[in-house]
Amino acid sequence: MSTAGICPEWDLIIKDEWRGVWIFVETFDGEVNEASLQLLNPGRMIADKIKAKLVGVMLGHNIRHLVREPIYYGADEVIYVDDPALSTYTPEVYAETLISLVRKYKPEIILAAGTLRGREMIPYVANILRAGITADCTDFDVDVNTRDLIMIRPPFGATLLAHIRAPERRPQLSTVRPNVFKLPSRDVSRRGELIEEKVDVPPPRIKLISSEEVKVEEVPIEKAEIIVSGGRGLGSPEGFKLLEKLAELVGGVVAGSRKAVDAGWIPHERQVGQTGKSVKASLYIAVGISGAAQHLFGIREAGIVVAINNDPEAPIFENADYGIVADYREAVPALIEEITNRRSR
Ligand SMILES: Cc1cc2nc3c(=O)[nH]c(=O)nc-3n(C[C@H](O)[C@H](O)[C@H](O)COP(=O)(O)OP(=O)(O)OC[C@H]3O[C@@H](n4cnc5c(N)ncnc54)[C@H](O)[C@@H]3O)c2cc1C
Structure with a gap:
């Protein structure tokens, strides 16, 4: 041996x-x-x-x-x-x-x-x-x-x-x-x-033949200033389309909980939490996310947290600065409309 x-x-x-x-x-x-x-x-x-x-x-x-x-x-x-x-x-x-x-x-x-x-x-x-x-x-x-x-x-x-x-x-x-x-x-x-220090750097046993930069269009969530994040409460991948609209309007990016990732609604590199990424956005909007400890871990360094959830007992509200108790299918379009109206005034 x-x-x-x-x-x-x-x-x-x-x-x-x-x-x-x-x-x-x-x-x-x-x-x-x-x-x-x-x-x-x-x-x-x-x-x-x-x-x-x-x-x-x-x-x-x-x-x-x-x-x-x-x-x-x-x-x-x-x-x-x-x-x-x-x-x-x-x-x-x-x-x-x-x-x-x-x-x-x-x-x-x-x-x-x-x-x-x-x-x-x-x-x-x-x-x-x-x-x-x-x-x-x-x-x-x-x-x-x-x-x-x-x-x-x-x-x-x-x-x-x-x-x-x-x-x-x-x-x-x-x-x-x-x-x-x-x-x-x-x-x-x-x-x-x-x-x-001078070190005898050992020669590599592998050879790099070529490398290609993967173009990432979106800002990575760990660098984003504003995040609109969705959870299992969205019920389907279509829910994320609504979040994308809101994110675009406020200049943010979309992220999600592990349940949303497990459901295949959002890729793993956009998962927030203990087995995802820690974020430090100044505004974090959590939509249909219950607020499990493993998720909250990822937003410890976030600034203002806004939670939208139809269950007033959801733990996310204890960790949010602002809470909206509502079905997201009503709350998110209402937010989009309000922001759009205010901007056009
Ligand atoms: C080792 C380990 C590591 C983990 N790592 C992570 C991690 O990195 N990130 C992470 O997120 N989780 C992680 N988890 C999973 C975590 O424990 C939770 O299961 C997960 O965060 C729950 O995701 P969720 O909030 O989207 O879903 P749920 O807990 O199912 O919550 C869905 C929420 O949506 C609300 N809702 C439902 N319908 C609507 C509606 N129409 N409108 C508004 N609200 C609605 C519900 O009231 C509920 O509060 C980990 C777990 C383990 C064991």
């Missing part, structure tokens, strides 16, 4: 040798990923509690002009590798490069955004290092005595929160979906150390 990549010395973890909180900061198309920078928010809290350094870690090619960004958002220092071999993302190559840095610096905690890349390469890192990983955390705490990260997330289907530790292993890894935490404020006067 091949033991390549397995790290037997990891069975002899001396926890005191492991120090520091790392945020893996992704770059893409010459920009720093905002979801990664959001993690400097919980990262700062954790680092302060255990009196550790908060470090941004960046991999890529031609990224030198970006490496100060994590510092502006709160990191104490940035370790980065800028290498042509990292110009194309391949999970194995990125993961192995990060592993080399981990073996050198021994950080006790690594947080990464639950983006497509993060969800792919961070479990790879955890597996090779035989370290504990918890995906989709919604909050963190830390035990200041043991320095164990307490990774908090909703367990399957429950309204409770699970508190998870990986006490025997270092590093402790965790991913967080975009928009769970707010972006810290940017301060370009902040200073911090920049450390460029």
Whole structure:
């Protein structure tokens, strides 16, 4: 049996040798990923509690002009590798490069955004290092005595929160979906150390033959300012046509609950909630959505929530700023008419 990549010395973890909180900061198309920078928010809290350094870690090619960004958002220092071999993302190559840095610096905690890349390469890192990983955390705490990260997330289907530790292993890894935490404020006067590392980046075992950009016409829901969201209460895909009209009128996009996705009325990339996306729209209009905990999780960072539901007891009303108790087939056309009339006055 091949033991390549397995790290037997990891069975002899001396926890005191492991120090520091790392945020893996992704770059893409010459920009720093905002979801990664959001993690400097919980990262700062954790680092302060255990009196550790908060470090941004960046991999890529031609990224030198970006490496100060994590510092502006709160990191104490940035370790980065800028290498042509990292110009194309391949999970194995990125993961192995990060592993080399981990073996050198021994950080006790690594947080990464639950983006497509993060969800792919961070479990790879955890597996090779035989370290504990918890995906989709919604909050963190830390035990200041043991320095164990307490990774908090909703367990399957429950309204409770699970508190998870990986006490025997270092590093402790965790991913967080975009928009769970707010972006810290940017301060370009902040200073911090920049450390460029040279790593023997392993050659990829796969070859990219071609890549094609998929044109997405609509604004992704995680970036939308106004969202009109529909649930099972719409009763049919036709209900979404009505929501599209309203969304177009108010300059918003359409999203939905998991039940609406399961029914095939709206694609999964437009699902809001625990197993969908977290949104931070300033206006969220929930139509025919009951307000289950897993759905509400996705609108924690939303601004004003308006609920339209024909059941006055629906839990969504407890979480809404404005509520309309009505059949949506009456309420939505009435809203469309009112907005249209006011604009033509
Ligand atoms: C592990 C797990 C993860 C999950 N992740 C997610 C997630 O990411 N996102 C998510 O949304 N759910 C998620 N769920 C499912 C969640 O628990 C709920 O089942 C789901 O959110 C309910 O969707 P809904 O509100 O559209 O449907 P329902 O709960 O069926 O609610 C429909 C609502 O429409 C109202 N209604 C009916 N007719 C009308 C009408 N004519 N006019 C106005 N209102 C009407 C009803 O009063 C009702 O309140 C998850 C569940 C589990 C177990």
